[in-house]
Amino acid sequence: MDVSPYPWQQPLFDHFADVLGDGRLPHAILLTGPEGLGKSQLVNALSARLLCRRAQGHAVACGACHDCRMLLAGHHPDVLRVHPADKGKMIRVDAVRDISAFVSQTAQQGGYRVIDLSPAERMNTAAANALLKSLEEPGARTVFLLSADIVSRVMPTIRSRCQQWKLPLPERQQGLEWLTRHGDMDAEEALFWWDVAGGVPLQARMLAEPEQRRLRQQLQDSFDALIRGGDPVAEAARLDKGALGLILHYGITWLEDLIRLGTSGDEAGVRNRDLMPLYRQAIKNGRVRDWFKLLDYAREQRRLVARGANPNPQLVYEAWLIRWAALLRS
């Protein structure tokens, strides 16, 4: 397990090490930023720094002391990790009660106690309310590290008890370098996926994986078929039911591209350059108002998915593609 932060997180990590050294560390930090910036990696780095007894200055952790060894083995007794039981599920109140029990006793190793809770917006109301008391006034040497993809969905009472640290988007050059080194791709590919992901590095690496590429290709084929007069319901049936979130994500970025291109005519701002033929066709037919309507619909669906509402994927695909088809052919 590598605990060093990603290169674009280094300034934030250094800041953390400084306030820790000065004894000005807040008891609760809420890390915010879109999915794919590596928040969990930063949390790992911060926990390692807090627990390591030897690390000084801007170093992350020595990797050799007893605390480091236990952390690297995946079970430090003074770290409590709270995540949804399944991906896409909510954090329930039982998990938060474990936090109350954890902070009510002193640290087993006598150092810091670290609570890693993510994503913070996935706590249901009861869970968030149960956390307030512990989060407000924990004992000495207790640090809550919360992360949230969409900070506006975290309860305001939770937000107000944390110091919010916003993760910056990496510089283009730095991100591309990282992507070519760690994403198994050449510079040209890196540039393409970088744009597709809108400058979010882990997202770019994930989208470039063969399976995700296939999904994207499939969606692109469906759209081509729609332009040629294909049946939206038949196309919807071909889409993967398990990938609702990702398909909506693609749809939204493509729509955003389309709106950008349609209103300005400037091709430089387009993120998915391989889709230019599709966009040109759509611009010929569509009206800006309809695009925005469709965008609102897709965002609403994505919000439902994020809230754990579990809509029927088949119905969402059908409703969505029917609207696309009407727009592409009008």
Next chain:
Amino acid sequence: MKFSISREALLRPLTLVAGVVERRQTLPVLSNVLIDVKDDSVSLTGTDLEVELVGRTVPATVDVAGSATVPARKLMDICKSLAEGSDITIAVEEGRAILRAGRSRFTLSTLPVAEFPNIDEGQGEAEITLTRGTLKHLIDATSFAMAQQDVRYYLNGMLIDLRDQLVRAVATDGHRLAVCARDAEFTLDKPFKMILPRKGVLELARLLDDSDEPLTLTLGNNHLRAHTGNYTFTSKLVDGKFPDYERVVPKGGDKQFCADRAELRQVLSRTAILSNEKYRGVRLNLDEGNLRVTANNPDQEEAEENVSVEYQGSALEIGFNVGYLVDVLNVLGCEQVQMTLSDPNSSALLEAQGGSDALYVVMPMRL
């Protein structure tokens, strides 16, 4: 690591240490016991992350010093089932622990020692020495009153309140309070208070006996450590502030009676049978020389008992949860118990006749 040891020398500490290790563990390494072999001693460490117990024993021979973690229960079961007086040899070869005794051979899996969450033996803030008997008496006299999984987490444990030459144990669950204090021969620069969690109290009590053997307590901000004989016990603490218990002890109660402890306990236990199963309420009617105890339940069944007491004064009717009274009468070791009351809405003070080192406060119940 390689050493040999007699079955008995290994089994005694191993059984105690394995008692701390819980059966159902979330982390695999916690079901293991850490064996640390030095030149002339072997120490065994077991932990459940809340309490840790280290037992030391003397090996017959040490070939190679070192350490390893092996499954605690399996090792204990193997040692138990070997013939009495066997000599055991334990060696680590290629990441596996091999145990040989006579013509038997067992191979046990091991986990890396560095991943075992044992607590470093740090310096505490202060160190005091008591006898085992003193601490055992304090725990026995008060531990029943500790809260269990209360949201007021600071009640789920026992307050150890140390002053110069005085040690006091306090436990409460918000309905009753137990305080026991003993003088001891130690000096302490400043008073020290710590809350030992429930689990730590119960495990510590298992190590103690009534003897006058010395016991050293190391007091720290994060841990309480107790050294006695060949064992070192370490527990985490509750990170909270215990309520001001001295304010709860009622003062100025004017209705004081004495009764035979064993008799009163039996009377209460019998009436309890017909009290409401949920609230366990009994009514005490105090008159000159007589205490009438009555209880009834939702089925309109009734119990009534009379017991003679030493009392002069005005009559009083008061309700109590009978369980709380019986608990107190169980731990009081005296012949005669003394109960001080003032009115039906104020708490009662129970202690041995004439007062002793322990006192108990029980809240009344409105019936």
